[in-house]
Every structure is written in structure tokens, then in C-alpha cells.
Amino acid sequence: MESSELExxxxxxxxxxxxxxxxxxxxxxNDHDAQDIVQDASLRxxxxxxxxxxxxxxEGRAWLLTIVRNTAYTWRQRHRGxxxxxxxxxxxxxxxxxxxxxxxxxxxxxxxAALRRxxxxxxxxxxxxxxxxELEGLSYKEIxxxxxxxVGTVMSRLSxxxxxxxxxxxxxxxxx
Amino acid sequence: MTHxxxxxxxxxxxxxxxxxPDRAELEAHLRACPACSRLERRRRALSVxxxxxxxxxxxPQTLRARVRAGARAEASRTALRxxxxxxxxxxxxxxxxxxFGSWRLALRGAAGEAITNQVxxxxxxxxxxxxxxxxxxxxxxTVKPWFNGKLDFSPPVxxxxxxxxxxxxxxxxxxxxxxxxxxxxxxxQHVINVFLWPAEPGRTQGPRAxxxxxxxxxxxxxxxxxxxxxxxxxxxxxxDFVALLxxxxxxxxxxxx
Numbered sequence: 001m002e003s004s005e006l007e008x009x010x011x012x013x014x015x016x017x018x019x020x021x022x023x024x025x026x027x028x029x030n031d032h033d034a035q036d037i038v039q040d041a042s043l044r045x046x047x048x049x050x051x052x053x054x055x056x057x058x059e060g061r062a063w064l065l066t067i068v069r070n071t072a073y074t075w076r077q078r079h080r081g082x083x084x085x086x087x088x089x090x091x092x093x094x095x096x097x098x099x100x101x102x103x104x105x106x107x108x109x110x111x112x113a114a115l116r117r118x119x120x121x122x123x124x125x126x127x128x129x130x131x132x133x134e135l136e137g138l139s140y141k142e143i144x145x146x147x148x149x150x151v152g153t154v155m156s157r158l159s160x161x162x163x164x165x166x167x168x169x170x171x172x173x174x175x176x
Numbered sequence: 177m178t179h180x181x182x183x184x185x186x187x188x189x190x191x192x193x194x195x196x197p198d199r200a201e202l203e204a205h206l207r208a209c210p211a212c213s214r215l216e217r218r219r220r221a222l223s224v225x226x227x228x229x230x231x232x233x234x235x236p237q238t239l240r241a242r243v244r245a246g247a248r249a250e251a252s253r254t255a256l257r258x259x260x261x262x263x264x265x266x267x268x269x270x271x272x273x274x275x276f277g278s279w280r281l282a283l284r285g286a287a288g289e290a291i292t293n294q295v296x297x298x299x300x301x302x303x304x305x306x307x308x309x310x311x312x313x314x315x316x317x318t319v320k321p322w323f324n325g326k327l328d329f330s331p332p333v334x335x336x337x338x339x340x341x342x343x344x345x346x347x348x349x350x351x352x353x354x355x356x357x358x359x360x361x362x363x364x365q366h367v368i369n370v371f372l373w374p375a376e377p378g379r380t381q382g383p384r385a386x387x388x389x390x391x392x393x394x395x396x397x398x399x400x401x402x403x404x405x406x407x408x409x410x411x412x413x414x415x416d417f418v419a420l421l422x423x424x425x426x427x428x429x430x431x432x433x
Contacts, residue, residue, distance in 0.1 A: 005251070006247060006248065006251040009247060009251075010244070010247065014240070014243070014244070017235040017239070017240060017243065018232065018233070018234050018235050020235070021233050021234070021235040021236075021239065022232050022233045025233040031305055032304070032305055034233070035236065035238075035239045035242075035305055036365075038235065038239060038243065039239065039242050039243055039246060039365050040365060042243045042246065042247065043246050043247070043250055043364060043365055046246075046247050046250050046251070047250070111225065111229060112229045115225060115226065115229050115230060116230075116231070119230065130226065131230075133191065134223065134226040134227055134230065135226075135227070135230055135232060139193070140188070140191065140193045155184050155187065155188050155193070156184050158184075158187055158191070159183050159184040159186075159187040159188075162187060162219060162222060163183065165222060165226075166218055166219075166222055169222070169225075
């Protein structure tokens with residue numbers, strides 16, 4: 001590979017590592033596996049980089065996320081059993097809430113924890129459309145490319161995922 | 177409009193993915209139907225909550241470094257394929273002279289076994305997220321001085337990026353009852369750990385290879401340093417790496433004399 005090609009790869013792919021890692025974290029619910037998947041996916045991306053013709057920033061992101069998603073699904077098949085039962089760290093990302101109003105903090109944290117739990121309990125096909133839409137802001141067309149399903153399926157999965165989240169959040173106070 | 181179909185349409189509407197005629201029809205329905213406009217408010221609230229509350233996970237620095245190192249290594253590996261045939265042959269011949277003995281010969285006795293286990297444990301621990309490096313740099317002139325004041329020797333640090341084994345960084349480890357230098361190199365997605373500390377005089381020995389828990393361990397002793405190398409990389413490539421290290425050391429020794 002020419003060094004200019006490597007530079008182009010680094011310019012197109014490396015800016016999207018946060019998005020790649022976030023998707024991998026939600027798919028695996030595990031830091032260690034997510035790191036391995038992103039690393040593996042980046043190398044695959046490098047190997048197939050010759051076939052990537054995109055120029056816009058969003059194209060690079062959707063392309064990398066597609067590879068991350070496929071790597072994660074292959075990974076899950078290979079390691080079926082371990083990755084799905086790995087526990088998810090409940091408190092780690094609750095620390096950004098301001099601490100001046102303890103009640104507000106507790107409420108925000110419990111809302112956040114409830115959301116997290118609800119997301120984690122979704123099937124991965126639902127979880128990924130939520131992450132791609134709500135966190136990454138991908139269009140239905142881009143999500144359809146990443147997940148390899150028609151736009152109509154994206155639309156119905158998103159809707160069903162949201163309904164499940166709403167139900168889970170409404171039911172949640174009685175659980176606690 | 178049936179309820180589930182309406183719900184999906186509403187979601188597409190809120191995502192700004194609905195075509196204009198459908199949008200007009202849906203907006204008219206929302207104005208007329210309190211139940212559906214309650215649903216709309218719940219969906220908007222959910223979307224806000226998701227965007228505000230759902231954690232984003234920034235890629236850890238070690239992951240960035242691993243990805244970058246892996247990409248460099250992969251790029252130089254594919255570039256290597258283009259070297260002329262006779263040149264590749266000459267390189268292969270020069271590597272073949274590095275002889276490897278068997279594992280048992282190298283590690284007689286409980287002391288050797290204990291060090292093997294310590295090296296293996298350090299290697300495995302280093303692969304857990306965030307443990308690979310204390311000083312993260314692919315620049316040997318950053319990594320080497322980092323050890324000043326932390327060790328009673330200044331370990332040789334090489335940059336083998338040209339040979340397809342870029343330096344990732346260094347850290348301190350504790351092996352055989354002393355602080356030792358650990359250097360991390362990478363090859364594609366594989367991490368190679370090099371552990372070294374000053375050798376006892378007169379113990380020089382050539383490289384020996386063995387496998388523990390799926391990791392390859394190599395060990396040799398130069399007149400100056402005791403070396404251990406641990407990795408899940410294939411043995412053939414690890415031997416290439418060891419040959420690079422040995423050549424680096426003998427070049428360094430030659431300039432001192």
C-alpha cells in the first residue's frame with residue numbers, strides 16, 4: 001500500500017473511531033470485546049479500502065460502521081454464549097451529571113440507568129437502529145446500508161424499538 | 177390508518193423521513209386526534225431523553241494507538257510484498273541462520289518456570305484494556321528517555337515500523353524480583369511484548385521458543401540483557417521480529433566498541 005493511501009485511510013476512517021466504538025459497545029455491551037471488534041474492523045476496512053470510493057465525511061462513517069456491525073455479528077456467532085452473558089457496568093457512565101442538586105442527580109441517574117437497562121434488553125437488531133439513529137443521526141437510507149436491510153425494515157424496526165423503550169420506561173417505576 | 181402503521185409513519189415523520197404528501201396527511205390527523213398527538217409527545221420526549229441520556233463511548237487512547245499501529249503495520253506488510261524476489265530471498269536466508277532450540281532446554285527447574293509464569297501473566301494483563309503502555313509513543317526517542325530514573329538501566333528501544341513491527345510504547349513490569357522494562361510492539365492486530373533486564377554475566381544463550389495458553393514465549397540472553405518476548409503472533413513472524421531485535425542489539429554493540 002502506498003503511504004498516501006495509508007494517509008487517506010487515516011483521514012477517512014480514524015475520525016469515526018468514537019462512533020465505531022460506541023456502536024461496538026452497544027452491540028457487545030462489553031468494553032474488551034468492543035475494542036477487539038473495532039480493531040479487527042479497522043483492519044478489514046484497510047484491506048477493502050481500495051474499493052471505498054466515497055468522499056463525503058458521512059460516507060466514511062457509514063462505511064466504517066457497516067464493517068464494525070458485520071464484524072460484531074460474526075464475532076457474536078463465533079463467541080455465542082460469552083459475549084451475551086457478560087455483565088454491563090451499570091454506573092460507569094453516570095458520572096457526568098452535575099452534583100449540586102442531589103435529588104435531581106438521583107432522578108437523572110435513575111432515568112439514565114432505566115434507559116440503559118431498557119436499551120440493553122432490546123434485541124441487537126433494535127439496539128443498533130436506535131444507536132445509529134439517535135446517537136449518530138444517520139438517515140434511514142444510511143441505516144439501511146449499515147444494517148443491510150431495506151429502508152422499510154429500518155422504519156418498522158425503529159418504531160418497534162421505540163415502542164418497547166417507551167413501555168419499558170413506563171413500566172420501570174413499579175419494578176424499582 | 178391502522179395503529180401500528182400510523183406509529184411507524186409518525187416515527188418517520190419525527191425523523192424527517194416522510195414524503196411531503198404523507199406528511200400533510202399525518203399532520204392533519206394529529207390535529208384531529210388527541211390520542212395520536214399524545215403519542216407524538218411521548219415519542220418526542222423519548223427521543224430527547226435518548227439523545228441526552230444515552231452514553232457515547234469515546235474510543236480509548238490505547239485503542240486508537242492499536243488501530244493506528246495496526247494500519248501502519250498492515251500497510252508496510254502489503255508494501256513488502258512488492259520487494260524484488262531476489263531481495264526477499266536474501267532476507268529469508270539471513271533470518272534462517274537464527275537457530276531455535278526447544279523449550280525444555282531453556283527452562284529447567286522451578287526458577288525458570290516461575291519466570292515463565294510471570295512473563296505470561298504480565299503479557300496477558302497488558303492485553304486488558306488500558307494496561308498495555310505507561311508511555312504511549314511510536315517514537316523510540318520518547319520511549320527510551322521515559323525509563324530514565326525508573327530503572328537502573330537504559331533499555332534499547334527500536335522502531336521497527338519499516339520492518340512491519342511498529343513500536344506502540346513502553347511500561348514498567350516486575351519480573352524475577354526486579355523492575356524490568358516492557359516494550360510493546362505490534363504486528364497487524366497482534367501485540368508483542370518484549371521484557372528485558374540486565375543479564376548475569378556468562379549466561380549467554382540463543383533463542384528458545386515455547387507455547388503457553390496459546391501464547392508464544394521466546395527467551396534468550398545476550399551478554400548484556402535477558403530477553404523475553406510474548407505474543408499470540410505466529411512463530412514464524414515472531415522469529416523475524418527476534419532477528420530484528422538481535423540485529424539491533426549487535427549493531428548497537430558494534431557502535432559502542
